[in-house]
Each structure stands twice: as C-alpha cells, then as structure tokens.
Amino acid sequence: xxxxxxxxxxxxxxxxxxxxxxxxxxxxxxxxxxxxxxxxxxxxxxxxxxxxxxxxxxxxxxxxxxxxxxxxxxxxxxxxxxxxxxxxxxxxxxxxxxxxxxxxxxxxxxxxxxxxxxxxxxxxxxxxxxxxxxxxxxxxxxxxxxxxxxxxxxxxxxxxxxxxxxxxxxxxxxxxxxxxxxxxxxxxxxxxxxxxxxxxxxxxxxxxxxxxxxxxxxxxxxxxxxxxxxxxxxxxxxxxxxxxxxxxxxxxxxxxxxxxxxxxxxxxxxxxxxxxxxxxxxxxxxxxxxxxxxxxxxxxxxxxxxxxxxxxxxxxxxxxxxxxxxxxxxxxxxxxxxxxxxxxxxxxxxxxxxxxxxxxxxxxxxxxxxxxxxxxxxxxxxxxxxxxxxxxxxxxxxxxxxxxxxxxxx
Amino acid sequence: xxxxxxxxxxxxxxxxxxxxxxxxxxxxxxxxxxxxxxxxxxxxxxxxxxxxxxxxxxxxxxxxxxxxxxxxxxxxxxxxxxxxxxxxxxxxxxxxxxxxxxxxxxxxxxxxxxxxxxxxxxxxxxxxxxxxxxxxxxxxxxxxxxxxxxxxxxxxxxxxxxxxxxxxxxxxxxxxxxxxxxxxxxxxxxxxxxxxxxxxxxxxxxxxxxxxxxxxxxxxxxxxxxxxxxxxxxxxxxxxxxxxxxxxxxxxxxxxxxxxxxxxxxxxxxxxxxxxxxxxxxxxxxxxxxxxxxxxxxxxxxxxxxxxxxxxxxxxxxxxxxxxxxxxxxxxxxxxxxxxxxxxxxxxxxxxxxxxxxxxxxxxxxxxxxxxxxxxxxxxxxxxxxxxxxxxxxxxxxxxxxxxxxxxxx
Numbered sequence: 001x002x003x004x005x006x007x008x009x010x011x012x013x014x015x016x017x018x019x020x021x022x023x024x025x026x027x028x029x030x031x032x033x034x035x036x037x038x039x040x041x042x043x044x045x046x047x048x049x050x051x052x053x054x055x056x057x058x059x060x061x062x063x064x065x066x067x068x069x070x071x072x073x074x075x076x077x078x079x080x081x082x083x084x085x086x087x088x089x090x091x092x093x094x095x096x097x098x099x100x101x102x103x104x105x106x107x108x109x110x111x112x113x114x115x116x117x118x119x120x121x122x123x124x125x126x127x128x129x130x131x132x133x134x135x136x137x138x139x140x141x142x143x144x145x146x147x148x149x150x151x152x153x154x155x156x157x158x159x160x161x162x163x164x165x166x167x168x169x170x171x172x173x174x175x176x177x178x179x180x181x182x183x184x185x186x187x188x189x190x191x192x193x194x195x196x197x198x199x200x201x202x203x204x205x206x207x208x209x210x211x212x213x214x215x216x217x218x219x220x221x222x223x224x225x226x227x228x229x230x231x232x233x234x235x236x237x238x239x240x241x242x243x244x245x246x247x248x249x250x251x252x253x254x255x256x257x258x259x260x261x262x263x264x265x266x267x268x269x270x271x272x273x274x275x276x277x278x279x280x281x282x283x284x285x286x287x288x289x290x291x292x293x294x295x296x297x298x299x300x301x302x303x304x305x306x307x308x309x310x311x312x313x314x315x316x317x318x319x320x321x322x323x324x325x326x327x328x329x330x331x332x333x334x335x336x337x338x339x340x341x342x343x344x345x346x347x348x349x350x351x352x353x354x355x356x357x358x359x360x361x362x363x364x365x366x367x368x369x370x371x372x373x374x375x376x377x378x379x380x381x382x383x384x385x386x387x388x389x390x391x392x393x394x395x396x397x398x399x400x401x402x403x404x405x406x407x408x409x410x
Numbered sequence: 411x412x413x414x415x416x417x418x419x420x421x422x423x424x425x426x427x428x429x430x431x432x433x434x435x436x437x438x439x440x441x442x443x444x445x446x447x448x449x450x451x452x453x454x455x456x457x458x459x460x461x462x463x464x465x466x467x468x469x470x471x472x473x474x475x476x477x478x479x480x481x482x483x484x485x486x487x488x489x490x491x492x493x494x495x496x497x498x499x500x501x502x503x504x505x506x507x508x509x510x511x512x513x514x515x516x517x518x519x520x521x522x523x524x525x526x527x528x529x530x531x532x533x534x535x536x537x538x539x540x541x542x543x544x545x546x547x548x549x550x551x552x553x554x555x556x557x558x559x560x561x562x563x564x565x566x567x568x569x570x571x572x573x574x575x576x577x578x579x580x581x582x583x584x585x586x587x588x589x590x591x592x593x594x595x596x597x598x599x600x601x602x603x604x605x606x607x608x609x610x611x612x613x614x615x616x617x618x619x620x621x622x623x624x625x626x627x628x629x630x631x632x633x634x635x636x637x638x639x640x641x642x643x644x645x646x647x648x649x650x651x652x653x654x655x656x657x658x659x660x661x662x663x664x665x666x667x668x669x670x671x672x673x674x675x676x677x678x679x680x681x682x683x684x685x686x687x688x689x690x691x692x693x694x695x696x697x698x699x700x701x702x703x704x705x706x707x708x709x710x711x712x713x714x715x716x717x718x719x720x721x722x723x724x725x726x727x728x729x730x731x732x733x734x735x736x737x738x739x740x741x742x743x744x745x746x747x748x749x750x751x752x753x754x755x756x757x758x759x760x761x762x763x764x765x766x767x768x769x770x771x772x773x774x775x776x777x778x779x780x781x782x783x784x785x786x787x788x789x790x791x792x793x794x795x796x797x798x799x800x801x802x803x804x805x806x807x808x809x810x811x812x813x814x815x816x817x818x819x820x
Contacts, residue, residue, distance in 0.1 A: 041480075049478040056466040068459040068659035070451075103513055103663075104684040136682045245684070249478035253513075253687040272546045274514040274655070277663040277687055 037397030039384040040356035042185075042331050047390070048303045049249050050296050055286035056279075063282050071278035073268050075101025075256070079281045082288065083242065083256050090217070091231035092240075092258070100264045101276045105215055105243040105255035109133060111267045112211060112239060112257065113140050116175050124162075124177040126154050128334075128363030128381070130185045130213065133178065137365065144366040145174050151325065153191030154179055156198040163206050176209045176239075181229055183216040183330025186363050186383035190328065193226045204235050212240045216330035218297050219246050221305040223328040236260040244284055246331075247297055252280040304331065307386040307394060314398035319405070331387035334360075336380060341405070343382040349408055355400040358383045447807030449794040450766035452595075452741050457800070458713045459659050460706050465696035466689075473692050481688035483678050485511025485666070489691045492698065493652065493666050500627070501641035502650075502668070510674045511686045515625055515653040515665035519543060521677045522621060522649060522667065523550050526585045532576075534587040536564050538744075538773030538791070540595045540623065543588065547775065554776035555584050561735065563601030564589055566608040573616050586619045586649075591639055593626040593740025596773050596793035600738065603636045614645050622650045626740035628707050629656050631715040633738040646670045654694055656741075657707055662690040714741070714797060717804060721796040724808035729815070741797035744770075746790060751815070753792040759814040765807040768793045 059067045066076070074080065080096035087094050102108040117123070119141035125133075127146035137144070145166070147159045159177070166173060177199070181191040191199070203210050212229040230240040243255035254276065257267060287293055308327055315322060315333070323336040337343060343359040350357055360381025384401075386394055469477045476486070484490065490506035497504050512518040527533070529551035535543075537556035547554070555576070557569045569587070576583060587609070591601040601609070613620050622639040640650040653665035664686065667677060697703055718737055725732060725743070733746040747753060753769035760767055770791025794811075796804055 043480055044478070046475045046479070049474055051470070052478070053467055053470045056470055057463055060461070060463045060466055064459050065456045066661075068454070068462070068661040069456070070453055070655075070660040103687075107683045110682050132682075135679070139680065139682070245480075250480040250684070251476075251478040251688045253684065269545070270549065272520050272542075272549070273517045274660070274663065277513075277690060278661045279690060280687060 035354070036351065037355045037393045037400065038388045039386070039397055039401075040358050041388055042385055043388040044246075044250055045303060045307065045387055045390065048300060050287070050292065050299075052249070052283055052287055052292075054290065055283045055292065058286045059279055059282040063286075067279040067282045069278065071275035071281070073271050073275050074264065075099065075276055076278055076281045076285070078285055079254075082285060083258070087228075087230065087240070087242070087258060091227050094230070094258050097261055098258055098264055100257045100259070100267050100271070101281060102255050102257060102271070103273065103276050104245060104250075104253045105213065105241040106132065106136065107253075108241045108255050108257040109211070109213070110136055111270050112176070112241075112259075113137065114270050115263070115266055116209070117142055121172070122166075122174045124159065124174045124208070125365050126179060126184070126187075127365070128186055128360060128377075129178070129365050130180055131358065131363050131383075133213075134363075134365045137178075142175075146364070146366045149184070149187060149189055151189060153181060153184070153189055153195045154199060156195060156202055159199070160202050163202070163208075173206050173208055176211050177203055178211045178213065179229075180213045180216070182214060182226070183219065183327060183332075185213075185216070185330065186332050186358075186360075187334040188325045188327035188330055188332055190223075190226065193232075196226060196229055196232055200229060200232055200235075200237070204237055208237075210238045212238050214240055215243050215246050219300060219304055219331065220329040221301060221308060221327075230258060239263065247300065248284055248287060248293065252284060253277065254280050254284055304387060306391055307389075308333075310391040310394045311384065311386040311398065314395045318398045318402040331385050333384050333386065335382045335384060337382070337405075339380050342379045344379060346401070346405060346408065347382065349404040350401045353400040353404040353407070355397040355404070357401065445764070446761065447765045447803045447810065448798045449796070449804075449807055449811075450768050451798055452795055453798040454656075454660055455713060455717065455797055455800065458710060460697070460702065460709075462659070462693055462697060464700065465693045465702065468696045469689055469692040473696075477689040477692045479688065481685035481691070483681055483685050484674065485509065485686055486688055486691045486695070488695055489664075492695060493668070497638075497640065497650075497652070497668060501637050504640070504668050507671055508668055508674055510667045510669070510677050510681070511691060512665050512667060512681070513683065513686050514655060514660075514663045515623065515651040516542065516546065517663075518651045518665050518667040519621070519623070520546055521680050522586075522651075522669075523547065524680050525673070525676055526619070527552055531582070532584045534569065534572075534584045534618070535775050536589060536594070536597075537775070538596055538770060539588070539775050540590055541768065541773050541793075543623075544773075544775045547588075552585075556774070556776045559594070559597060559599055561599060563591060563594070563599055563605045564609060566605060566612055569609070570612050573612070573618075583616050583618055586621050587613055588621045588623065589639075590623045590626070592624060592636070593629065593737060593742075595626070595740065596742050596768075596770075597744040598735045598737035598740055598742055600633075600636065603642075606636060606639055606642055610639060610642055610645075610647070614647055618647075620648045622648050624650055625653050625656050629710060629714055629741065630739040631711060631718060631737075640668060649673065657703065657710065658694055658697065662694060663687065664690050664694055716801055717796040717799075718743075720801040720804045721794065721808065724805045728808045728812040741795050743794050743796065745792045745794060747792070747815075749790050752789045754789060756811070756815060756818065757792065759818055760811045763810040763814040763817070765810040765814070767811065 079101050080099040083099045084094050084096045117140040122143040122145050124145045126149050145162050148155050230238045239259040244252055321338055324333050327333050344361055347357050347359040361377040364377035489511055490509040493509045494504050494506045527550040532553040532555050534555045536559050555572050558565045640648045649669040654662055731748055734743050737743050754771055757767050757769040771787040774787035
C-alpha cells in the first residue's frame with residue numbers, strides 16, 4: 001500500500017471536515033458560534049430514525065440462538081429470501097442464492113472490486129460520480145474512464161466512443177461500468193428507460209459487467225419509476241448494490257449484492273468477516289414482518305420530500321444564479337454556479353459562515369492532483385445534501401451559503 | 411483472483427460440512443438419525459448467550475441518534491476508550507487512538523493483511539495454526555514460514571534459524587509473525603513468559619511486527635495468566651486483535667485492532683465499510699456499564715470449564731490412546747492419535763457416526779495439495795471444540811468418535 005494512496009484517501013474522504021477544522025483554527029469567523037448546518041453528509045435526518053425496540057426485543061429473545069451466534073457468511077437464509085422478494089416486487093427476477101448480505105453497500109462494492117480488479121485495470125464511472133466510491137476504487141490502483149451525463153443520465157454514445165477508442169489503442173476493456181441510475185449521487189439525474197436499455201446493450205456487446213448502485217430507489221418523491229438495470233438485464237451482467245441504510249437506518253450496516261450465483265459464491269469466499277451481523281439482519285426482518293418497513297418507507301419519502309421542497313425553494317430565492325437538476329428522489333441537489341465561482345473556496349467560506357457543503361471537484365474521479373493526465377476538475381459545482389438538516393436549518397443553511405458567496409464577491 | 415485460491419478456500423472453510431454432506435449422501439450410516447454433535451466449530455454454547463434486551467432497549471432509545479446513524483470509521487469514541495481501559499487493566503499501555511473498532515477480529519486480520527502484504531511476501535505462522543486464518547492469508551498470495559511449537563509455545567529458536575536462513579538466501583524477511591499466544595488455536599498451548607519475551611526480542615531484532623490474535627485470553631479456567639505480548643511490547647511492534655465474540659456473543663460482530671497510531675490511521679483508510687455498526691457497539695457499552703460484562707465473563711469461564719472437564723474426562727475414558735495438551739482456557743483440545751490413524755478418514759467416519767471434528771491436516775498452512783514444496787501435513791491430529799455442544803453431548807460425541815475409530819480398525 002502506497003502512502004500516496006492513503007493520503008489521497010484521507011483527502012478524498014473527509015475533505016470538508018479537515019478543511020473546516022483547519023479554517024476555523026486559522027480565521028475565527030463571525031458565524032463561529034453557529035452549529036454548522038450539515039449539507040456535506042448523506043446522514044439520515046435524526047427525526048426519521050425508526051423505533052426498532054420491539055424488533056430488537058424479539059430478535060434478542062425468541063431468536064437469541066440465531067442472533068447472538070456466528071451467522072452464515074452469505075447472510076441469514078430468511079434475509080436472502082426477503083431481499084429477493086423485495087427486488088422481485090420491483091421487477092427483478094432473482095433467487096435467494098443470487099443475494100449476498102454484506103455490511104453496507106460500500107462493503108459490497110469493496111468485495112466486487114476485490115473480485116474483479118487488478119492493479120492497472122480501468123473502470124467506467126460517470127463524471128461526476130459518487131464521492132465515497134472514488135477512494136475505494138483508487139485503493140485498487142485503477143484508471144478511470146469518465147463518461148459525461150445529460151438529463152437522461154450517462155451518455156451511452158460517449159461510452160461507446162470511449163470503448164471503441166480503447167479497443168483501437170489495443171487496451172483491455174474496462175472491468176466494469178459503475179453507475180447510480182436512480183437519483184444519481186451527486187447529480188440527482190435519473191436515467192431514462194431508453195438510456196438504460198442502451199447502456200445494457202453496449203455493456204453486453206463489450207462483455208463488461210455493470211455495477212448498479214441503488215441506495216435511493218425507494219427514496220422517491222414523484223415521477224416515473226424506471227425499471228432497475230437489474231430488472232432490464234437479460235444477460236446476467238448487472239451486479240446490484242442495495243442497502244437498508246436509506247430504508248431503515250444507516251447504523252444497522254446491512255446491505256446486499258444481487259449478482260449471478262457464481263459471482264455470489266466467489267464473493268462469499270472473499271468475505272472473511274465471520275458473517276454479517278445476524279442481530280441487525282433479524283431486527284430488519286422483524287421490523288418488516290410487523291409492517292414497519294412499508295410504513296417507514298412512506299415516512300422517509302414524505303420527510304425527505306419536504307426537505308427537498310424547502311431546499312429547492314431556498315435555492316430559488318437565495319441563489320437564483322445557480323442551476324440545478326430538480327431531484328425527484330434521493331438526498332442531494334447538484335448546484336451549477338456561474339463559471340467564475342470557485343466552489344473549493346466557497347466551501348471553505350461557507351464553513352466559516354456555518355454551513356458545510358462538498359465542492360464539486362471532489363466528485364470527478366480522474367481529475368485533480370492525483371492524476372497528471374487529465375485537466376483539473378471543473379470548479380463551479382457543489383453538492384448539497386438535504387437529508388441530514390431539518391427544514392428550518394435547510395433554509396438557514398442556504399442563506400449562509402448565499403452570504404458566504406456574497407462575501408467572496410465583496 | 412484465481413479460481414484455485416477460491417477453491418482452496420471452499421475446501422478450507424467448510425470441509426467437514428461439505429464432506430459430511432457428500433458422505434451422508436453416498437453411504438447412509440447407522441447413526442444417521444442422530445443430530446450431529448458439533449465439535450467442528452468455535453460457536454458459542456447456546457446456553458451461555460446473554461440477555462442483551464435491556465442494553466438494546468437503551469441503545470435504541472436514549473442513544474437512537476447515535477446507534478441508527480452512520481458511525482465514525484475508527485469506532486465510537488467511548489468504545490475506543492472502553493477497549494483501551496479494558497486492555498490497560500490487563501497490563502497494556504494503550505490510548506483510545508491506538509484502537510480501531512472492526513467487524514470482528516477476522517475483519518481486523520484482513521485489514522492488517524491489506525495494509526502489510528504484497529503478492530509473494532512471506533509470513534510466519536505456527537504449525538499448526540488457526541484454521542480460518544489460512545484462506546485469508548492465502549488470498550493475499552503469501553508464502554508461509556511455518557514454525558513448530560512445544561509446551562512452552564512457538565519455538566523461538568526455530569524461528570531464529572528460519573529467519574537466518576532466509577537472510578542468508580537473500581530473501582526478504584517475513585512481513586509479520588502471526589500467533590495466538592493464549593490458549594492457542596488449535597493446540598491449547600499457552601506461551602510461557604520467557605518464550606514471549608524471546609519472541610519479541612527476535613521480532614524486534616529483525617524488524618518484524620507481531621500480530622497477537624487474542625480471542626480466548628479471558629476464557630481462562632485456571633493457571634497463570636502470562637502478560638500479553640502487547641503488554642510486554644516496548645517497541646510498538648505488536649498489533650493485537652481482540653474481540654467481544656468470546657466475551658459477549660459472536661453475533662455482535664465487534665472486534666478491535668490495537669496498534670500504533672499511524673497503523674490505526676492507515677487501517678481506517680482501508681476500512682471502507684461506512685463504519686462498524688454503532689448499534690452493537692453501544693449494546694456492548696451499555697451491557698458493560700450495567701455490570702453485565704464482568705458477570706458474563708465469569709459465567710463464560712465456569713460454563714466452558716465444565717465443558718472442558720467433561721471432554722477431558724470423556725477422552726481419558728473413551729480414547730486413552732490419544733495424547734492432548736490439557737486446555738487451561740479457550741475452546742479447543744488438540745488430539746494426537748497414534749501415528750497410524752488417518753484423521754482425514756476418521757473425521758468422515760465420525761460424521762457418519764454423528765460427531766463432527768476437524769482433521770489436523772487443515773491446520774498446517776504450508777502443507778497439502780496447495781503447495782508442492784512441502785510434504786503433506788501430518789495425518790494423526792484433530793481438533794475438537796468443546797464450546798458448542800452441551801456437556802452431555804460432549805460425552806456422547808466423544809463416544810461416537812471412539813466408535814468410529816474402532817469401526818475403522820475392525
């Protein structure tokens with residue numbers, strides 16, 4: 001493990017916290033007394049966290065011999081069945097043995113990387129892409145093939161071009177295509193059905209698996225629900241990452257990989273953790289059995305819809321010069337500032353004013369000091385999460401960002 | 411990832427189950443109606459699993475905003491403090507920032523391997539060594555330097571010889587020395603203090619870190635408690651793996667790595683799992699705060715002491731030709747059969763007779779079909795776990811193994 005990779009990870013994973021701390025130490029801001037309003041994290045709103053006491057009580061009494069013992073490595077059989085049914089109710093056609101229960105979706109992504117990647121491989125990601133996945137990918141020494149997006153999602157024409165150019169240059173094809181097709185992180189774009197079908201066709205033609213990262217699919221406020229890539233997949237070429245973090249609570253650390261049987265069998269061998277926690281698996285099963293999950297998903301949708309509404313309204317009134325993709329689901333809004341705004345500087349200034357955000361430059365996998373081959377990332381984007389703060393905090397936080405921006409122009 | 415590595419893992423991890431299934435299908439045994447008595451796993455005795463309902467109730471109400479939210483990656487600050495105090499009460503001198511909370515000790519071992527190992531490195535293990543660690547090590551493509559043991563633990567003289575020979579041959583030194591110094595798995599041997607000090611001296615002289623795997627230290631029935639390697643370490647060269655699996659319950663999946671600050675900082679960067687479950691961390695903290703942990707450790711000791719007594723008595727009366735190291739703690743007894751007994755065959759036969767065991771050949775990391783350089787593993791050892799079965803089952807299970815052995819001689 002190279003020191004440089006680790007250092008990149010430090011930089012990539014906690015940039016706002018680190019810079020905020022440094023900044024606050026260096027120049028005491030006027031707004032220091034504010035508790036910072038958190039637009040930087042995908043944490044859950046504390047008010048939406050469910051009451052799991054009854055489920056835990058059952059899990060720790062009737063199921064004690066199961067929940068406190070080592071669990072089997074692929075996951076509790078009932079949990080695998082439950083996840084398969086949950087996915088099949090959403091158009092997929094998977095069986096329990098195509099499900100691997102993991103310690104959160106990031107763990108599933110890490111396992112897939114361990115299975116599929118060798119040093120020097122390339123992978124396809126969107127530009128921008130999910131921020132936290134970048135250090136995971138980088139730790140495997142991959143090169144990024146970055147593909148742009150429009151309001152229909154990943155540009156499949158650009159992907160085709162890139163694959164053709166790689167082949168023409170005698171390069172190996174990328175090992176997988178990674179995407180968040182529903183309420184994309186960070187852009188909130190949802191792929192259209194046509195784009196999904198085109199993506200699967202190109203992936204199949206080149207023999208490249210697709211990793212469909214799907215944490216937000218049920219965090220849906222309105223609009224059409226397109227079929228998942230997994231549901232559209234006819235060639236066993238899609239590996240879906242799912243999670244209960246957004247449906248029940250992040251702290252339970254239960255996610256899953258849905259993949260062909262032989263892939264699951266190989267991932268199980270790489271999963272040397274003594275089995276994913278059977279207690280939290282059973283808590284989820286008991287919560288669902290009692291009807292809690294279905295009710296909670298409705299609550300999640302209505303709470304975050306209100307957060308989204310408040311943030312969009314605040315952005316319209318406080319930052320009218322900013323362009324966004326209207327989020328029909330998920331946790332995030334992606335801000336496009338005028339070209340002359342440097343959001344790296346703005347994020348620091350906003351932290352001084354008491355609101356945290358992540359500058360857009362952190363979401364471009366191939367750009368920045370880590371790579372000398374590509375130009376630096378565009379500077380005029382930023383991601384705001386509306387999940388964690390309360391509606392009133394959201395309004396106040398957007399005002400603080402607007403004040404920070406004005407103070408930079410002054 | 412090579413198919414062969416995966417296949418080895420399959421073979422290594424569930425050999426008894428797989429072979430048992432095959433065997434039962436092929437030749438219906440007389441004892442098929444018995445539920446198999448499990449001497450093959452390090453599972454907890456179901457009767458020793460504690461009542462965690464009060465701790466969970468508190469964790470899910472007063473601490474809900476902590477336990478259901480994403481946790482910080484190094485572990486809950488209170489948990490890191492608690493573990494540091496727990497270790498310091500046992501002679502260590504560690505601070506909270508030298509503790510990384512992980513998803514069970516195997517997860518910690520996997521992270522250490524990811525940090526320290528490159529393909530083609532070598533590592534030092536005892537012969538025999540902890541069975542489940544072997545596929546983890548193999549998945550990193552390492553070579554094994556196997557060192558023998560006597561009743562004082564790992565032979566440090568043999569280790570010194572091996573290191574000298576490697577140096578003389580111009581080979582890189584091993585990347586680490588892995589050992590279970592307390593109630594060794596599988597042999598039940600505990601290293602003497604002199605041997606511990608000698609090991610640390612040799613490791614320091616060669617600049618090789620020591621991984622001290624310490625799951626059983628408190629599962630102690632009688633006898634001297636030697637200082638841990640971590641407590642004896644003056645050079646920051648020991649990385650200790652701890653776990654609550656044996657102290658509270660395996661299903662909680664909470665372990666830790668105690669290591670120098672810079673090592674912990676690097677491991678945190680490799681831990682891309684969204685933080686170890688804060689709910690189960692808080693359940694353990696609440697259980698301990700209410701005095702439950704201390705009481706439970708006493709219960710664990712008295713329950714497994716009774717299991718050990720019953721197994722030793724049964725072995726003495728049913729299999730007097732077998733030699734063992736008397737276990738003063740831990741979960742296992744290591745059987746040395748007469749040279750002409752093949753325990754690979756005996757384990758299959760015993761499964762037919764309704765008792766599962768792990769043949770000794772599985773505990774020799776460098777031996778067997780995976781390696782052509784070394785002779786095959788000795789065939790006349792076996793490991794029996796007395797943790798999982800009840801005392802009556804233990805007696806019956808040993809009788810079944812004795813019957814299986816007699817049936818092979820008949």
